[in-house]
Amino acid sequence: MGAKVLVVDDAVFMRKMIGDILKKEGYEVVGEAENGKEAVDKYMELCPELVTMDIVMPKVGDIDGIGAVKQIMQKDGKAKILMVSAMGQHALVVEAIQAGAKDFVTKPFQPSRVLEAAKRVLES
Amino acid sequence: MLEEDIKLNDKQQDVLKEIANICAGNAATAFSQLLNKKIEMNVPRVHLLRVEKVPEVVGGADTLVVSVVFQVFGDAPGVILLLFPQKDARSLAAMLTETTVDSNIFTEMDQSAIKEAGSILTGAYLNTLSSFTRLGLIPSTPSIVIDMAGALVDYILIELATVTEYALLIDSEFIEEDRSVRGHFFLLPNPGSLTAILKAIGA
């Protein structure tokens, strides 16, 4: 069985797209979250091996994508988080990496980009 | 309340068109990667007109459109409006979600896909504009509205109408290779933002 993944994005379309790419390659999508707060809760509940995290999401309970990275890293220093960002969010990506995220992919992406990045993060 | 009218000379119009061309070019590339199809573009147009004439430019007051709207924050605030005819929005959603075009209903997944396409176009456009002008530009999260073009823009124009008589629209058209998706991308800078953009590029 492939690695367990939690897919976080406020857009249901993106969650499906990322989920489908990963599933085709044998990953197991154990959960989805649509905001930072839900991401932290689901991380604690599901203990995924990999998290894909959207950067720009509406704040819920004052946690956005980067906030979620910080909280997850605080709770589990070994968490493996892959950021998903749109173009023009470079400053946010830098902040996320500093907060402990391992790598990032930029939208729009080819499936191969996501898979390469997922592999890199899991091997890190 | 501060009131500021928008003025533009020919040279400034040309410069704006040229910048819009480059920004839209990058947006088209991003869009094309998303759809895995070729995207063509028309030469951008700069409309400077009375606020109350805007519904005509966006296709007619009671024309049904599918629109993704962003507020732009930062050094040059404004609004971005992406408009698709209903049929084209259906085709776009179908391409993205790999479903068929047969109904007129937009499911939650369809709407999410259209918003995401909008985010990608907007991100690429603003990113280019930002690197040109060195102005910080941040888009809001997208909102989707499926309604009459006039009703959609009046909300945006009302805000503008409190400070100015005129609206500036930078209009770029994207056309997918099979002609099944045509969309308009409008940037409406606030009056102060136009000054900031022109100043940043020395025009």
Next chain:
Amino acid sequence: MEVHEIHVGMADMKVARSPAILTSLGIGSCVGIVLYYPRLKIGGMAHIMLPDIEVVRNKSNRAKFANTAVPDLLREMEQMGAEKLMIKAKIMGGAHMFCFAKSSTVFNIGERNVEKVKQILQELRIKIVAEDTGGCYGRSLFFDLDTGLVRVRTIAHGEKIL
């Protein structure tokens, strides 16, 4: 015979006598107001964008504002022979086009437009006999001066006759 349609654009107003249909298309947060004087079948329509002319510097277009468009409409109708006592009003529009939009100065603009129009009508002692306002959707208005009825058309919220 095809009845003559008179188009009222955004920030515009028109007054006419039957036979005619006054139309205003794609009203969102703006307010459409119609005044009707049944005896002579005189009607007026305004497509108002903002509540108050006093807050802007450029006051050239009085049809744009509630507190100038409504009195102007009334005056023009009176000049055509309408008597204020018998004039009735209907108001439409004032939607929140972005129901999810958060704290913004224009968040309540639709509502503020409606409130202001009502206030002005009250000051002028004109009775509102029908209202279709609010919601999150646009409206197109077709005001038939023969009957005094307004057909309100929407994309996904049906059609009403007021």
